[in-house]
Amino acid sequence: MRLRRPLVLSFLAGVSALIYEICWVRQATLTFGVSVYAYSAVLTAYMGGMALGGYLVGRQTDRSPNPLRLFAMLQIALALLGLAAPFALQGLSGLYATVARSLNPAPPILNALRLVLSLLVLTPPAICIGATFPVMSRACARYDGRVGGEVGRLYVVNTLGSVAGCLLAALFLIRFLGTRVTTLLASLINLGIAGAAWQLPVAMIQPKRAPATPNQGIVNTSGQRFVLWAYALSGFAALGYEVVWARMLALYTLGAVYSFSIMLSVFLSGLVVGGLAGTRWLRRQQSGAQAVHCGHFGLLEIGVGMLALLALPIFGRLHSLRLEHFFPRYSVAAEMAFEGLLSFITLFPATTLMGAIFPVVSSLYTAEQRDQIGSKMGRLTALNTAGSVLGSLLTGFFIIPLLGLQRSTLTLAFLNMGIGCVALLLFAPVTRYHRMTGLVISAGALMVALAFPPPRYLGYWQELKDRLLFYKEGVETTVAVFGPGPQNPKFSTVNGRIEVPTDLLSLRAFYLLGHLPPLLNRDAQSALMLSFGNGIASGAISTHHIPLIEVVELSPEMIEAAQVYALENRNILSHPGLRIHVEDARNFLLQTDRQYDIITTDATHPSNSCSWALFTVEFYRQVARHLAPGGVFIQWVPLHSMAIADYLSILRTFQSVFPEATLWYTGGSHTLLLATPQPLTGAYLEHVLNPPHPDAVADLGTAQIARYWIMDAAQLREFAGEGPLVHDDSAFFLPVNAEMDRLIQIIQLAAIRRNTSQ
Numbered sequence: 001m002r003l004r005r006p007l008v009l010s011f012l013a014g015v016s017a018l019i020y021e022i023c024w025v026r027q028a029t030l031t032f033g034v035s036v037y038a039y040s041a042v043l044t045a046y047m048g049g050m051a052l053g054g055y056l057v058g059r060q061t062d063r064s065p066n067p068l069r070l071f072a073m074l075q076i077a078l079a080l081l082g083l084a085a086p087f088a089l090q091g092l093s094g095l096y097a098t099v100a101r102s103l104n105p106a107p108p109i110l111n112a113l114r115l116v117l118s119l120l121v122l123t124p125p126a127i128c129i130g131a132t133f134p135v136m137s138r139a140c141a142r143y144d145g146r147v148g149g150e151v152g153r154l155y156v157v158n159t160l161g162s163v164a165g166c167l168l169a170a171l172f173l174i175r176f177l178g179t180r181v182t183t184l185l186a187s188l189i190n191l192g193i194a195g196a197a198w199q200l201p202v203a204m205i206q207p208k209r210a211p212a213t214p215n216q217g218i219v220n221t222s223g224q225r226f227v228l229w230a231y232a233l234s235g236f237a238a239l240g241y242e243v244v245w246a247r248m249l250a251l252y253t254l255g256a257v258y259s260f261s262i263m264l265s266v267f268l269s270g271l272v273v274g275g276l277a278g279t280r281w282l283r284r285q286q287s288g289a290q291a292v293h294c295g296h297f298g299l300l301e302i303g304v305g306m307l308a309l310l311a312l313p314i315f316g317r318l319h320s321l322r323l324e325h326f327f328p329r330y331s332v333a334a335e336m337a338f339e340g341l342l343s344f345i346t347l348f349p350a351t352t353l354m355g356a357i358f359p360v361v362s363s364l365y366t367a368e369q370r371d372q373i374g375s376k377m378g379r380l381t382a383l384n385t386a387g388s389v390l391g392s393l394l395t396g397f398f399i400i401p402l403l404g405l406q407r408s409t410l411t412l413a414f415l416n417m418g419i420g421c422v423a424l425l426l427f428a429p430v431t432r433y434h435r436m437t438g439l440v441i442s443a444g445a446l447m448v449a450l451a452f453p454p455p456r457y458l459g460y461w462q463e464l465k466d467r468l469l470f471y472k473e474g475v476e477t478t479v480a481v482f483g484p485g486p487q488n489p490k491f492s493t494v495n496g497r498i499e500v501p502t503d504l505l506s507l508r509a510f511y512l513l514g515h516l517p518p519l520l521n522r523d524a525q526s527a528l529m530l531s532f533g534n535g536i537a538s539g540a541i542s543t544h545h546i547p548l549i550e551v552v553e554l555s556p557e558m559i560e561a562a563q564v565y566a567l568e569n570r571n572i573l574s575h576p577g578l579r580i581h582v583e584d585a586r587n588f589l590l591q592t593d594r595q596y597d598i599i600t601t602d603a604t605h606p607s608n609s610c611s612w613a614l615f616t617v618e619f620y621r622q623v624a625r626h627l628a629p630g631g632v633f634i635q636w637v638p639l640h641s642m643a644i645a646d647y648l649s650i651l652r653t654f655q656s657v658f659p660e661a662t663l664w665y666t667g668g669s670h671t672l673l674l675a676t677p678q679p680l681t682g683a684y685l686e687h688v689l690n691p692p693h694p695d696a697v698a699d700l701g702t703a704q705i706a707r708y709w710i711m712d713a714a715q716l717r718e719f720a721g722e723g724p725l726v727h728d729d730s731a732f733f734l735p736v737n738a739e740m741d742r743l744i745q746i747i748q749l750a751a752i753r754r755n756t757s758q
Helices: 004-032 036-061 067-103 107-140 147-177 179-198 221-250 259-284 290-316 332-365 370-426 432-451 459-467 504-520 536-542 556-565 585-591 617-625 644-657 682-688 694-700 713-720 740-757
Strands: 468-473 478-482 491-494 497-499 526-530 548-553 578-582 596-601 627-638 662-667 670-675 709-711
Touching: 004 036, 004 067, 004 107, 004 147, 004 179, 036 067, 036 107, 036 370, 067 107, 067 179, 067 585, 107 147, 107 370, 147 179, 147 259, 147 332, 221 259, 221 290, 221 332, 221 370, 259 332, 290 332, 290 370, 290 432, 332 370, 370 468, 459 468, 459 478, 468 556, 478 556, 491 556, 504 536, 504 596, 504 627, 504 662, 504 670, 504 682, 504 694, 526 536, 536 548, 536 596, 536 694, 548 556, 556 578, 585 617, 617 627, 617 644, 627 644, 644 670, 644 713, 644 740, 662 713, 662 740, 709 713, 709 740
Parallel strands: 526 548, 526 596, 548 578, 596 627
Antiparallel strands: 468 478, 478 491, 491 497, 627 670, 662 670, 662 709
């Protein structure tokens, strides 16, 4: 009962911390781009600040006469700094753009600039978040020799709060309230925590010192030093797993705005269950069992590595599980539950053992030094967090591209098992049973690992492995290209999702994206293609003899795969006027002050976690600033997996910036929004499209290109109707299949009416 209220405060602190993280990452990636480099800069600043806060404030905690008052002041500071962070990030956008445009820095310098600016904004509030745990550990830890148990409970409830904050922010709050209001809500939570903590007396949760009990075989100073650094390496492996597993699971999910949050929630839930089990076990042990815990620490580390290895064949067989096996009717809720189920099957066992490690480690590291709990817990969590940052960065940028997904997992698993074996061999009090068990498990795991072949993870397309033409695992994406078969055209997959299919309707959309703008702007000297894909639309642009074609693509593996599409894209990679930029579309526009006669956008589905930002008012204004006088802009907008309300909101948003916008339809689920400087009329269109362009006629199968035009500006405005626009703050598209047929029918009817009236 004494700890109930502090544990509630710790839970709420975990809720607010994850709300902040998700909101800050969303805002920061709008400032610096959604590329993996920009995201990593933000994550490094966030977690680095947490490590710094745990270390610096943890050292001061033991001197505080009232740790709860210190905790309250940290929450007040976090409320103010957390609320200001999104505005600071937005303000930095202008500075970032100015520096990038004036200096035109090389990519490494640009990434360093992102990191520095992220550190300036996110480090102060992250320090407050990082300091929370050691301060509460000092306030809540008992003096009866069961530090690990009390700190373990604190860890469990704080992590459980993180799960709740992650799900609330990612699935509900941002969707219904927007990023800024969600951030304000987190700030109010912090102020409420501060008020409750300020009034809570220390004596309520700190019983008097109990008589010391014999503690034979206590872990000495060198042993504690080993535990400290071993736990840092364990953090490296844990975040490394998160990166690898996220990439593997992405092959089986929609990659929607909620997909990563569901995976992260399952990951954190495993830590909660493991932490709870470890805490309950510790609380049942006698206080003199510290040295024996070294054996348990070693076995837990070995167990994590072993379960990580066992997860590999499970990942390889996930393609046999389908959503319809569990849910008879498709819905967004069913898709979320299914993605959660896949995450649970693959991640939960290993993360449970990871969670059990913390209470054991905290008990080992604070043994016989309970008057230094704040500083020691600060040091322990700081080094673990620093290891986590390195694990995330090195795994994503170096280990996966160098070794691939499977061998990266093997490397991390061997790291865990190595830590465990050293722990078993290093400490004399560890029993022979512990040592033999750990060594036998490690030897067996090594034999199993050596038997693994180097696989290619193809997701649900595993059965088409005989048609594989291209495969590459990169920093952010796994790209595969499959050759045509009896029932499927040639197509690419990016993290398991189909891109660039070569069926007739899709090719028609790609070709119209490329041909229509230069047909309407015959004097164009420059073109910008945002989201290059495999280059089919860019290849169509190249037939119009435009001197400069700049293309932007987030995935370098997709650019490599364009070689397999040489026939469809007219060998665009060899075009003399082509300039390639591996970058996020919005970030590229921030970096350049060039204006273009043609801008084409072929982003992936709006519900994708990387593409929602290319369908907002702010993005369209960026495009408008980069259009030369008389310039033309065109964007692909899908009908499949779109809610009617979301589709109409995109039309309204586009036309709010480009009043003369028109709607085009190439069949199937493909529509195009076209922005021209002057109103588009039938007579004008007939004039500019004659004489017919031979390559356009060959690609589209007709000289009557105007047949794809279904709504002029007035008709589009009436069709879209009144309603909200899509802004960066509130953009949130869910993949909805239930309304797709109705939406396609509406568009097809509009096309029939248009063609009948002509």
